[in-house]
Amino acid sequence: PVMQEEIFGPVLPIIEFENLDEVIERIKLRPKPLALYFFTTSKDREEKILNSISFGGGCINDTIMHLVSKQMPFGGVGESGMGSYHGRKSFDTFTHYKSILRKSNVLDVALRYPNRKNLKLVKKILK
Structure with a gap:
């Protein structure tokens, strides 16, 4: 079934509908x-x-032009794929941004690392 x-391609199915909601x-x-x-x-x-349909990208009153434009991101959603590429979006899509949080150990709060001595105090605070 179609x-x-x-x-x-190269098949273009044409299906008739009575109204846009259909x-x-x-x-x-x-x-x-x-x-x-x-x-x-x-x-x-x-x-x-x-506003009613989720899709990767598209055109109003044209076809394919969103794909050939280097300024417009191209890509899918769901089973058609995630993410997009073209221009700056290609760089962002295929670049791994590694996040690192570095915390100073100056003024480190001892309660953050509970031991048996502090366990009773931590339990009181968490109640």
């Missing part, structure tokens, strides 16, 4: 799409589709 998995419900039944291309002259329909 549209059971992601389609990477389209939104049908899309929400499947895993989140990598891309969404929506053609409309209505700002209300555009806002409704963009």
Whole structure:
């Protein structure tokens, strides 16, 4: 059956719907799409589709241009992948940022490292 998995071409399924709510419900039944291309002259329909469906990226009244633009991040959500790349986003996506917290041991609070002597005091404080 058509549209059971992601389609990477050269097939373009065309499915007719009576109203926009039907389209939104049908899309929400499947895993989140990598891309969404929506053609409309209505700002209300555009806002409704963009606010109702989670997808990786897309275009309004065009196709593929979000993919070829080096300034726009490209990537998926859910089963289509996580994260995005292109331009600065490529650097951020493929860079590992190692976080390190360095704490001074000057004025270190002894209660932080309880021993048997301080255990009763710590238990009182934690009650």
